Amino acid sequence: xxxxxxxxxxxxxxxxxxxxxxxxxxxxxxxxxxxxxxxxxxxxxxxxxxxxxxxxxxxxxxxxxxxxxxxxxxxxxxxxxxxxxxxxxxxxxxxxxxxxxxxxxxxxxxxxxxxxxxxxxxxxxxxxxxxxxxxxxxxxxxxxxxxxxxxxxxxxxxxxxxxxxxxxxxxxxxxxxxxxxxxxxxxxxxxxxxxxxxxxxxxxxxxxxxxxxxxxxx
Numbered sequence: 001x002x003x004x005x006x007x008x009x010x011x012x013x014x015x016x017x018x019x020x021x022x023x024x025x026x027x028x029x030x031x032x033x034x035x036x037x038x039x040x041x042x043x044x045x046x047x048x049x050x051x052x053x054x055x056x057x058x059x060x061x062x063x064x065x066x067x068x069x070x071x072x073x074x075x076x077x078x079x080x081x082x083x084x085x086x087x088x089x090x091x092x093x094x095x096x097x098x099x100x101x102x103x104x105x106x107x108x109x110x111x112x113x114x115x116x117x118x119x120x121x122x123x124x125x126x127x128x129x130x131x132x133x134x135x136x137x138x139x140x141x142x143x144x145x146x147x148x149x150x151x152x153x154x155x156x157x158x159x160x161x162x163x164x165x166x167x168x169x170x171x172x173x174x175x176x177x178x179x180x181x182x183x184x185x186x187x188x189x190x191x192x193x194x195x196x197x198x199x200x201x202x203x204x205x206x207x208x209x210x211x212x213x214x215x216x217x218x
Contacts, residue, residue: 121210
């Protein structure tokens with residue numbers, strides 16, 4: 001057992017008083033807060049809090065249908081929206097058929113493709129008979145075998161001429177484009193195929209619609 005002397009007792013009392021004063025001073029001193037003291041909320045959580053509580057999921061199919069019907073709006077509103085969509089679609093199609101570059105498909109955009117279309121539309125091409133001849137070939141399947149052989153032979157001869165014209169047309173288109181647009185990178189087989197497909201279509205079914213007539217100067 002350790003005996004305390006009078007000096008030690010005085011020192012211990014002094015240390016107790018100093019400890020009490022230090023603890024009270026630490027309690028009274030304000031605690032400096034670093035940062036805002038809370039994690040930053042996620043954006044979706046903040047937006048959900050602003051919108052309010054999320055509605056619970058429907059328990060029955062009837063409730064789900066009622067909720068969908070409420071969010072769709074009235075019948076008149078749906079009809080007005082459908083009519084607006086149809087009008088917008090018709091307007092875009094009309095502008096596309098008119099040849100406005102903004103509304104064209106990627107394959108038809110650009111001055112080079114517009115020149116190729118005008119060049120093809122200003123000519124009468126043998127390749128343009130491809131679709132009518134294909135229809136005639138289908139109709140001959142219901143006639144006598146002798147007539148079928150004659151029509152098939154004639155179709156083969158016409159197809160050879162069409163292939164030859166397509167090759168010649170592709171080369172001529174590439175030469176004209178190289179002269180008219182020397183800085184263009186559009187050319188080769190793709191451009192020739194584009195011209196061949198345009199020429200093989202019936203004139204009234206071409207899209208965009210022809211801007212020039214047969215025989216017009218390009």
